[in-house]
Amino acid sequence: MLTYTIEIRQDQQDQYLTVPFEMPPGIARLEVSYTYAGHGEGDCVIDLGILESDRPRGWSGGARPSFFIAAAQATPGYQAGPLTPGHWAVLLGTYRIPPGGATCTVTIRFEPASHRWLKGDLHHHTHHSDGAHSVAEVLQLAEEAGLDFIALTDHNTITQNQVRCESPVLTIPGLEVTTNHGHLNILGARELVDFRFRHAAEFRRPAAGLVVLNHPHCDFCPWEHDFGFDFDLVEVWNGLWTGRNERALAWWQAELAAGRRLPAVGGSDCHRVELFSVVRTGAPTTYVLAEDATVEAILAGLKQGHVMISDMQDGPAIWLTPCPGEIVAPGTHEVALKLERAEDCTLRLVDRTGIIYEAPAADFTYAWEATTGNFLRAELRSDFTGMVRALTNPIYVG
Ligand SMILES: [Zn+2]
Numbered sequence: 001m002l003t004y005t006i007e008i009r010q011d012q013q014d015q016y017l018t019v020p021f022e023m024p025p026g027i028a029r030l031e032v033s034y035t036y037a038g039h040g041e042g043d044c045v046i047d048l049g050i051l052e053s054d055r056p057r058g059w060s061g062g063a064r065p066s067f068f069i070a071a072a073q074a075t076p077g078y079q080a081g082p083l084t085p086g087h088w089a090v091l092l093g094t095y096r097i098p099p100g101g102a103t104c105t106v107t108i109r110f111e112p113a114s115h116r117w118l119k120g121d122l123h124h125h126t127h128h129s130d131g132a133h134s135v136a137e138v139l140q141l142a143e144e145a146g147l148d149f150i151a152l153t154d155h156n157t158i159t160q161n162q163v164r165c166e167s168p169v170l171t172i173p174g175l176e177v178t179t180n181h182g183h184l185n186i187l188g189a190r191e192l193v194d195f196r197f198r199h200a201a202e203f204r205r206p207a208a209g210l211v212v213l214n215h216p217h218c219d220f221c222p223w224e225h226d227f228g229f230d231f232d233l234v235e236v237w238n239g240l241w242t243g244r245n246e247r248a249l250a251w252w253q254a255e256l257a258a259g260r261r262l263p264a265v266g267g268s269d270c271h272r273v274e275l276f277s278v279v280r281t282g283a284p285t286t287y288v289l290a291e292d293a294t295v296e297a298i299l300a301g302l303k304q305g306h307v308m309i310s311d312m313q314d315g316p317a318i319w320l321t322p323c324p325g326e327i328v329a330p331g332t333h334e335v336a337l338k339l340e341r342a343e344d345c346t347l348r349l350v351d352r353t354g355i356i357y358e359a360p361a362a363d364f365t366y367a368w369e370a371t372t373g374n375f376l377r378a379e380l381r382s383d384f385t386g387m388v389r390a391l392t393n394p395i396y397v398g
Pocket of ligand 1: 221
C-alpha cells in the first residue's frame, strides 16, 4: 500500500497534477482512494482519475472517493483489463482550490494475482487425543468437505503433526493447549507448549505459530484465566452457532469497540463425525485471503484479519471490498458487499456503536463515513433461527 499526502496551493488551481507510481508485476487488482480538505474559506473540489503510460485509463471527476481496476471488472468510468507493469499515475484535477490551499491524501493498494481465498477448518481433533478418527480419516473428511486446509489441534500433544499422509488438503500443524481453566490453539505449532500453567501470566507462547483464544465463553470449558495475556486471534465461532458463540461475539465486539484489532476465526472442534451429527468437519468454515497455499501464507492472512467465516463449506458468504482486515484512511469509503447463498438471511452492518444497518440480504454498496478508531464488519443471520450464518472480520480505520 502506498500513501501520499500532497499540499496544493491556490496558484495550482485548474491544473492536472500527477502522483506517479510504478505498477509492480503480477497485480490482479488496483485500488485507489483519496480524501482532501481545503484550508480556510472557499470552495475545494479535486477530481480523480488515472493515467497508464501517460494516457488516461479512467476518470471519475468528483463523483467517487475511490475506484478499482482489475482484469475483468472495474469501477464505472475506469477501463477493466490487464494491469501492465510500468509507469502509472493518479491524476488529480484541481478544479477549485481555496486561497489557503488544500491537503490531499491518495492511497494506492495492489492485490497480487496469486492472492486467493482458501477455506478450511482451524480446530479439529484426531485419535492422538480424544477424537475418534485417524489423521488419514480426518484428511479424508476434509477433502470430502472440499476444504483447502485443516488444522489438527489435539489436546496437549503434537504427535498428530508427525503423521505423513498423501492428501490434497494442506495440514496446518496444531495443538490445543488444554488447561482446567481454558483452552488455546497454537496454529503452526512446532513444539509442545507446557499446559501446566495456573495463571494466564505464566503461559509462555512458543517461538512459532499463532495463539488462538478458543471458545472463551463455552458452557463447559470457558476461559477462566484473565484475558490480559499475549494471544493473536479469538475463536468466536466454535461448532454449531449457539449461546457460547453469541457470548464470544459480544465479547469480541466490545474488544473491537474499545479500539483493539483482534482477528476472529472459526473452528468445528470436531472430535467425531457420526450420522446426523451437527458437529462435523468444516462447520464452520474459515476463509482466509492468502498469497499462496502454504502454512506461512495462511497464518499471515489470519494474522492480518483477512478472514470471513461461514456456517459450512457451502454456506452463505459475504465478500467485502475493501478486504476485511484492511486499514483505511478516515473519510468516505464505498464498501461493496457481494453475497452468496444468502437466501432467507438478514444482513447486518456493525461498527463500534453496534448495528448501523439491517435489511434483507442483498448485494449493495455502502457509503461509509469512516472515522478514526472505528471499524465496519458484516453478519448474515438466518431469518428462521436468528443464528449467525456468516460473518466477516472488520475493515479498520487507521
Ligand atoms: Zn477446546
